Amino acid sequence: xxxxxxxxxxxxxxxxxxxxxxxxxxxxxxxxxxxxxxxxxxxxxxxxxxxxxxxxxxxxxxxxxxxxxxxxxxxxxxxxxxxxxxxxxxxxxxxxxxxxxxxxxxxxxxxxxxxxxxxxxxxxxxxxxxxxxxxxxxxxxxxxxxxxxxxxxxxxxxxxxxxxxxxxxxxxxxxxxxxxxxxxxxxxxxxxxxxxxxxxxxxxxxxxxxxxxxxxxxxxxxxxxxxxxxxxxxxxxxxxxxxxxxxxxxxxxxxxxxxxxxxxxxxxxxxxxxxxxxxxxxxxxxxxxxxxxxxxxxxxxxxxxxxxxxxxxxxxxxxxxxxxxxxxxxxxxxxxxxxxxxxxxxxxxxxxxxxxxxxxxxxxxxxxxxxxxxxxxxxxxxxxxxxxxxx
Amino acid sequence: xxxxxxxxxxxxxxxxxxxxxxxxxxxxxxxxxxxxxxxxxxxxxxxxxxxxxxxxxxxxxxxxxxxxxxxxxxxxxxxxxxxxxxxxxxxxxxxxxxxxxxxxxxxxxxxxxxxxxxxxxxxxxxxxxxxxxxxxxxxxxxxxxxxxxxxxxxxxxxxxxxxxxxxxxxxxxxxxxxxxxxxxxxxxxxxxxxxxx
Ligand SMILES: Nc1ncnc2c1ncn2[C@@H]1O[C@H](COP(=O)(O)OP(=O)(O)OP(=O)(O)O)[C@@H](O)[C@H]1O
Ligand SMILES: [Mg+2]
Ligand SMILES: [Zn+2]
Numbered sequence: 205x206x207x208x209x210x211x212x213x214x215x216x217x218x219x220x221x222x223x224x225x226x227x228x229x230x231x232x233x234x235x236x237x238x239x240x241x242x243x244x245x246x247x248x249x250x251x252x253x254x255x256x257x258x259x260x261x262x263x264x265x266x267x268x269x270x271x272x273x274x275x276x277x278x279x280x281x282x283x284x285x286x287x288x289x290x291x292x293x294x295x296x297x298x299x300x301x302x303x304x305x306x307x308x309x310x311x312x313x314x315x316x317x318x319x320x321x322x323x324x325x326x327x328x329x330x331x332x333x334x335x336x337x338x339x340x341x342x343x344x345x346x347x348x349x350x351x352x353x354x355x356x357x358x359x360x361x362x363x364x365x366x367x368x369x370x371x372x373x374x375x376x377x378x379x380x381x382x383x384x385x386x387x388x389x390x391x392x393x394x395x396x397x398x399x400x401x402x403x404x405x406x407x408x409x410x411x412x413x414x415x416x417x418x419x420x421x422x423x424x425x426x427x428x429x430x431x432x433x434x435x436x437x438x439x440x441x442x443x444x445x446x447x448x449x450x451x452x453x454x455x456x457x458x459x460x461x462x463x464x465x466x467x468x469x470x471x472x473x474x475x476x477x478x479x480x481x482x483x484x485x486x487x488x489x490x491x492x493x494x495x496x497x498x499x500x501x502x503x504x505x506x507x508x509x510x511x512x513x514x515x516x517x518x519x520x521x522x523x524x525x526x527x528x529x530x531x532x533x534x535x536x537x538x539x540x541x542x543x544x545x546x547x548x549x550x551x552x553x554x555x556x557x558x559x560x561x562x563x564x565x566x567x568x569x570x571x572x573x574x575x576x577x578x579x580x581x582x583x584x585x586x587x588x589x590x591x592x593x594x595x
Numbered sequence: 596x597x598x599x600x601x602x603x604x605x606x607x608x609x610x611x612x613x614x615x616x617x618x619x620x621x622x623x624x625x626x627x628x629x630x631x632x633x634x635x636x637x638x639x640x641x642x643x644x645x646x647x648x649x650x651x652x653x654x655x656x657x658x659x660x661x662x663x664x665x666x667x668x669x670x671x672x673x674x675x676x677x678x679x680x681x682x683x684x685x686x687x688x689x690x691x692x693x694x695x696x697x698x699x700x701x702x703x704x705x706x707x708x709x710x711x712x713x714x715x716x717x718x719x720x721x722x723x724x725x726x727x728x729x730x731x732x733x734x735x736x737x738x739x740x741x742x743x744x745x746x747x748x749x750x751x752x753x754x755x756x757x758x759x760x761x762x763x764x765x766x767x768x769x770x771x772x773x774x775x776x777x778x779x780x781x782x783x784x785x786x787x788x789x790x791x792x
Contacts, residue, residue, distance in 0.1 A: 361741055364745070367708040401713060402707075404752070408748055409745055
C-alpha cells in the first residue's frame, strides 16, 4: 500500500498544498517549524481519525479557517482509493470514499494502514499507562476496524457509569435537603442521574464491552510480543532483551479464558469492587485500568531505562506494530518523523536497513545529512506552506 | 452584530439544535427577503405547534387531541407494545409499515451524564400500562447506542418477571446511531428479525 497524493486545505499551517508521493522512500527536508510534521500528522489522521499530537481537532484547522479538508489517494493492490475528510471542530467529521459520501467518518478506517513513529512516542515508555493502552487500542483498530466501535462503546459505558457513581457519591456527601439539590446542580448532573438502581445495568454493559476489548487486547499482545523483542534487538543490537506483558486490573485464570468467561470475570470483579466504587465515586476495574508492562532485561523500562534505551524501546514498539501488520498481509505505510537525528550512526544504519524494504516510507528531518544514504528515494523540500520536489 | 430585529432573529435561530451562527444568519436573511405570506405561514406554524400539540395521555406520543392517532385507531393490536425514546421514532417505525401494535414513548433514555435516570422517563407509566394484562409482547426499540441499550436492559429486567415476552430489534441497525436515521428497509428488517432478550 502507498499514498500516491496528499492534498490539504486549511490544515495546520497549510492553506492549500498538494504533494505527489512515490512508492518506496520519500524524504522530507526543511528547517524547524516549517510544517514537516503537519504533513505526516495529516496522513496519520486519515488512517486513525485522530492526531498523534493533540487530543482535540481545533488545533488541526488553520488559524482563522473554520474547517480543514484532507484528500488522500491510496494505492492498494493496483487499485486507487480516494479518501476525503472534512474536519470541523465541534461537529462530526464528514467523509467521502471515491467521491461518494460515507455514512459516518468511521467508515474510512482501514482505508489507509499506517505506522507512524514520532518524538512524542517517548511517552509510550515514560508516560502513564493510558499511553500504552492507546497504543494497543490504536493498533487493534488498525488491524480490525470493528474495534473502533468496541472501544467507543466501552469508553462511553465507563463515562456513564462514572457519572452515575459520582452523582450518587456527591448526593451522599452533601446529603440532607437543600444542600443536596444545590450541590448536584453545581456539579452538573441533576438528581435523576444518581439513582443507583441502574448500576446493575451499567455493570452488565461494562462487562460485555469490556470483555470484547480485553479479548482483543490479550490476543494482540500475544501476537505482538515476539515482534517487540525482535525489533528492539535489531535497533539496539543485543543490549538487553525487551519483552511486553499485559497486566489486567482483574485477576484472570491461566490460560486466558474465552470471551464469555472474560465477561464473567469482569462481572465478578465489578461485584467485588462495588463498595469501593460507590465509596470513591468511580469505576475501579476494567480494561480502562489495565497496563501494558514493558521490560528490559529484568527491569521495567519505565523508571529504569536510559534516555537512549527508552527511545529505542518506543521505536521498537512502532516497528513491531509495523511487522505485525505486514505479517497480516497488508504492507502498511511507514512514517519516521525526526528519528534519525536522535540516533548514533551505528543505529542509523541498522534502522535504515530494517526499513529499506517498506512499500512506502516517509522520513522527515531538518538536516538532510542525518538520513543514511541507504534511504535514498524521492526528496522533497518543505518551506513555509509549500512542498516541492528537490531531486 | 446587526441592529435590532434581525439580530434578535439570528440569536433565536442560533439557539435551535443543529443551527450554528452562520446558518442562523443565512436563515434570518432568507426570511427577510422572503414573501410576506410565506413568513406569516411560518410564524403561524410556530405558534400553532405550541398551542395545539399535546402529548397523548396513553402513550405520550405527540397528539392534537386527548389521544394520538395510533391510540385512537381500534384496528391496532393491544397485544404488542413498542417502546421508543422519542415521538420521532414513532414516525420512523410507522414509515416501515411493519408494525400494527401500539407505542409507548419514554421521553428519552437513561443517561447519567445528562442527569437522566429511570424516574425522569415515563417508565412508571409503562409499568402501569403493562399491569392491565392485555400486552403479550413488549418490543424494545430504543436507539442502538450506549444509552438506548442500557435503557433496554433496564426495562427487560423490570418487565420479564411480569411474564410478558420482551424482544429487542434485530441488529443490523447502525450501531451508535439514532433510530430515526435508519432507512425504512433496515428498520423494517430489524422489526421482522427481533429477538427475545
Ligand atoms: N492550526 C494552525 N494554524 C496555523 N499554523 C499552525 C497551526 N498549527 C500549527 N501551526 C504551525 O505549524 C508549525 C509547526 O509545524 P510542524 O510541527 O510541522 O514543524 P516541523 O517542520 O515538523 O518542525 P520540526 O523540525 O521542529 O519538527 C508551527 O510554526 C505552528 O505555528
Ligand atoms: Mg516535526
Ligand atoms: Zn397515543
